[in-house]
Amino acid sequence: MATLTRAESPTPAAGPRPKAGAPDAAAPDAEAAASDPALTPDDRLALYRFLVQMRAIEERGVALYKQGKVPGSFYDGRGQEAISVGATFALGPDDVVCSPLIRDLGAHLVRGTDVTEILRHYMGRQNALSHGREGNVHFGDRARGVVGMVSMLPDMMVVAVGLAMAFRMRGERRVALSFFGDGATSRGDWHEAMNWAGVRKEPVVFVCENNGLAYSTPSDRQFVVGPAERAAGYGVASTTVDGNDVEAVHAAVHAARLRALAGDGPTLVEARTMRMHGHGAHDDQRYVDPELLASWTPKDPLTRYDARLTEQGVDTAAVRERVAAELEQAVTVALTAPLPDPAVATSDVFCAGEPATLGRGDAPWSFHSPEAAA
Amino acid sequence: MATLTRAESPTPAAGPRPKAGAPDAAAPDAEAAASDPALTPDDRLALYRFLVQMRAIEERGVALYKQGKVPGSFYDGRGQEAISVGATFALGPDDVVCSPLIRDLGAHLVRGTDVTEILRHYMGRQNALSHGREGNVHFGDRARGVVGMVSMLPDMMVVAVGLAMAFRMRGERRVALSFFGDGATSRGDWHEAMNWAGVRKEPVVFVCENNGLAYSTPSDRQFVVGPAERAAGYGVASTTVDGNDVEAVHAAVHAARLRALAGDGPTLVEARTMRMHGHGAHDDQRYVDPELLASWTPKDPLTRYDARLTEQGVDTAAVRERVAAELEQAVTVALTAPLPDPAVATSDVFCAGEPATLGRGDAPWSFHSPEAAA
Amino acid sequence: MSTMTYLQAITDGLRTEMRQDERVFVLGEDVGAFGGAFKATAGLYDEFGADRVQDTPIAESAIIGASVGAALAGLRPVAEMQFSDFVACGFDQLVNVAGKMHYRTGLAVPMVLRLPTGGGFAGGPFHSQNPEAWFMHAPGLKVVAPSTPADAKGLLMSALRDPNPVCFLEHKNLYRRQKGEVPEGTHLEPFEARVVRAGEELTIVAYGAMVHAALAAADTFEPGRVEVLDLRSLVPLDEEAILASVRRTSKVLIVDEANETCAAGAQVAALVADRAFSDLDGPVRRIATPDVPIPFSPTLEASVLPTPDRIAEAARELLAY
Amino acid sequence: MSTMTYLQAITDGLRTEMRQDERVFVLGEDVGAFGGAFKATAGLYDEFGADRVQDTPIAESAIIGASVGAALAGLRPVAEMQFSDFVACGFDQLVNVAGKMHYRTGLAVPMVLRLPTGGGFAGGPFHSQNPEAWFMHAPGLKVVAPSTPADAKGLLMSALRDPNPVCFLEHKNLYRRQKGEVPEGTHLEPFEARVVRAGEELTIVAYGAMVHAALAAADTFEPGRVEVLDLRSLVPLDEEAILASVRRTSKVLIVDEANETCAAGAQVAALVADRAFSDLDGPVRRIATPDVPIPFSPTLEASVLPTPDRIAEAARELLAY
């Protein structure tokens, strides 16, 4: 008889997982302590590295797109890197990200998804994430507890609520994390997700990336009252943070996660930010006031964090160099990847065997993985 | 060249309209005065008559349903009559009701829709409202500015927003009125309608019939925060009234209408009430606590209004008798109506000629129709 | 074996699997203590409790989307649309999220969407629809439509064990009218067609409630002339069973309660016209509901839904062709 | 006449009618100053202002539902889905509210829903769909799909004057690739099919982008052998034009970019197999995209979408039948 797995961890992902932490069900004390989420120097370094890595990959991605090596379209999260990185860094390995969106490459990096695979995926080559069936940031990494997004915004919030519901029903200490943009709040599914999560007190954390724009349309044509304020109408807790401060985002999501684990229900974390590039690589965003953009340049999440860490004596240049070198290596490898076998175009529409389960993601934060931080 | 009709009245409906008032664009002073919506004795009599009529028709409808004369299903609004009657009574003739729902027969009666036609419609006989293509309260009366509901809740709120948008774009002094139940607030379309109306400041009035139940499901499984409080999250004004007090509902909707006409945007009027019958005639609602029901019995909107008017010297028994006699007459006529010609089953899926426009409804309230009150 | 209605067989299938597999849970509007608008979940709440028999808000998109999430987490949700007509409100989650998940990400979505469908009881334009062709045109969804109590249980239990999203079309008009022997305990039926009346001269292809209309029509001919094939599953479509039957009889009449254009029947007709063309001795005939919303008035409704009479008449014409 | 792209012809059709009929207005995501994701509304905001060229919230259901309301009030809304794929998010308002309104209430819903459709540019599973069969299976919606710049304008202007909801499928892959002569000023095309290449031995039925693939395939045969029929309108479907062509040529190949099952092509095949059966000298063949989400990688996408080569091969087989 198949049984409901109560408080057990899901099947661990296959393959070597250098930084995977202990399941947090096993570390309640560390968590309690972490309500003051003091980050260690290693954590800071890791955060910085993910920020740099996200920016570097996306800059390279735009270039590859312009060279015709990336088909279709290309979207990036320039200026918003701190959100996906900071938020995902607050998760435990068994938590599920459902889903990172087009500005959220950092979430995939934090969870440990392989960069070469990501590049192959972007390029529509053979790859383990999507087999070429999907493109741009539309990928997930099943083995690392990341569910790939769909385009329809914000559908995946609803799915995250369903995941959280399952966690709660099974008594598991896990949360689901879902990202959404300010523009996506106008859609009915946003409401259905918020309402359901609120009425059921599901252990879910919603992270709003409020960059004031939905493609070309500014917030004042989208809503009158901001997302965080609206949360109250659903019995959902909310908090607003500086989305360009990676530690602030991390702290807010960390607190939200603990709240969810404590059975206190969902939280909406609104991260205020600015989209520094066009909607996609095709968009010069000339509709955005250059002065507004200029006013955000000093708030760049990388520059700011760089300054902070440099002050703390970190050799940030070394990090940047290492990331750059690793990336060039990955690009070189990815460019040699073959195109997918046309047979995969028509296979796997249906699942034939046992469903594959969601695996565990990397959780590099020391409070969740003391042994990894040692 | 076809032009946009600015501030003109829509085409008046054909046929004699005994109580149709002046278009309110012509009576701004009357309206201003009506911000203290003192009702005349005639108004009160009319309100009472509509309450009695709604109850009488629905009681007869249930009986006819049980006799097999009404096919399909039958829904009524017992205990909630004051809401549709009071709200619709506050409208001007050019305003549009989009749409009365299954508890809102009173809206149709106030607008002047013929009772015999309604009965024929219920019975699936030849009738001018639906030609037998629709059943139960799924009818509208185009000629009286009433758009029939669809089952999908609360889709018609969105449509009402579109109507209001058109009124605003053309500079017309008209509002759209839409009803919805507490349960319907969980659906995405509720959110999209509220958000759109709020962000565009459309001249629309939303009337929430909060009876604490969606079919068998109580409010605490539907939402954490009530509809009126939620309105603030959309920049939509709100007010909560005793839904069993026809004058209170009227006053609130009257104020909301003036607000909309003044360009101040939408209002949500939450009318608190209790559904005294099952969801439909098939439902014995044994899932409702009998004590709860009993506690609402003294609040019956008819009994209460009856007492009030009796105190004011009105011969309410005479009204009830007249309504009953008229109804029996209408039932007799309706029962002789032939079944529809099967040809109408397949005709009119598409509109062939010029679209028929929405006509003007009755607006018996003296403040809107001084001449009719005279 | 015990005798049950189609509706009881559905409840029995749910109950049987819920007892065996703790991952299976039910959610939908009023499915809890109330037992659902049609009482398909009657008694389950008492036996399995509020977590496994969940009343939801009126939110079809969330019902489907949350089911997807729960399925990804390893549960086996069975979501009910109060009437199949309301699936339009959750269409996006169904076709874009559930249907495409496995192909795109490798994750499976083992969920069942129960859809009370069909007309014939004065339900009108919003309580009588047959939406299956929409699902058939959306890759990644399985679609089944039982016609008998035994198949209702057997296909449902198979759906509950299928690792894919399955749209389970239960015809409201069969709920209480169809009674029959239903195997006790686990009963699994494959997603395949079945010949329910053998015949040599004409194949009538049908599914759901139309199987009974087709049988009634077949009964007006001498035994052995008209074959009735019950598709039972629309995705996967049992193409070989259809082709085998038509090749043998050389004539085909396809019956569909759904609106005619682009219906399941159109797909069957296209299949036959392509792959059994050389065996055909007459045109590929269809009977379906014309492209109109289903009217409320019983006389109007009866004039558009396929009836045994209309089917028999078309069969007669084809046999004489 | 002036030479325009398919995209420019759409803009021109909108502009022309907006100048003539103040009731016509445009709404959708980013359609205002930005001119829309594909620039179909470029310049209209400057000419007609914010009320008649409205940026909306990301709310497909409200875009469609509010358009219904505006249409009921006597305006002529033209709503844009940023990609046709997103119509699933507003499906209910389209099929249940817009499509059934006239039949149920006598009120008309004169609105146009512009839907950028189709694949061929690595758009992946959510930016490449062809949803027209869903609409065809929903009574009360008209469905048109132009293949040329002149038809894009002509069918659009006819749609703008139609008193019904019209789903206007504009194929993204034709936007900039198709150039042609387009009549200036008012240009109205009827919702009827047109023979775009005359032939005697085989009819290829196609619409939208597939017309060009069909023409390329037809070009590989001697002139006069292969006829290409451009449906242009799917609802109403020009049944007589289809039947007349097939009866003359006696063979038919139906091409569809949409997923195969229950597609428009299935309906055409069913029609032919029923009403032109006795004139057929070969099986009713179809080419369509298999039932898979449209994959992203160009090699994968090219392997599933119908191509001139695949069409020509099927045509060759049929001609030899």
Ligand SMILES: Cc1ncc(C[n+]2csc(CCOP(=O)(O)OP(=O)(O)O)c2C)c(N)n1
């Ligand atoms: C339902 C839906 N409609 C339209 C789109 C097209 N679209 C893609 S991104 C976007 C803007 C999203 O804005 P927001 O949610 O604020 O996210 P941001 O791009 O600013 O991060 C739009 C309209 C979509 N993806 N989904």
Ligand SMILES: Cc1ncc(C[n+]2csc(CCOP(=O)(O)OP(=O)(O)O)c2C)c(N)n1
């Ligand atoms: C979208 C949708 N889903 C389900 C239903 C079935 N249904 C009809 S009425 C009803 C309950 C509605 O509750 P509420 O909105 O509070 O209205 P009330 O009946 O209490 O007046 C339900 C679930 C529906 N009409 N529409």
Ligand SMILES: [Mg+2]
């Ligand atoms: Mg944004």
Ligand SMILES: [Mg+2]
């Ligand atoms: Mg209610």
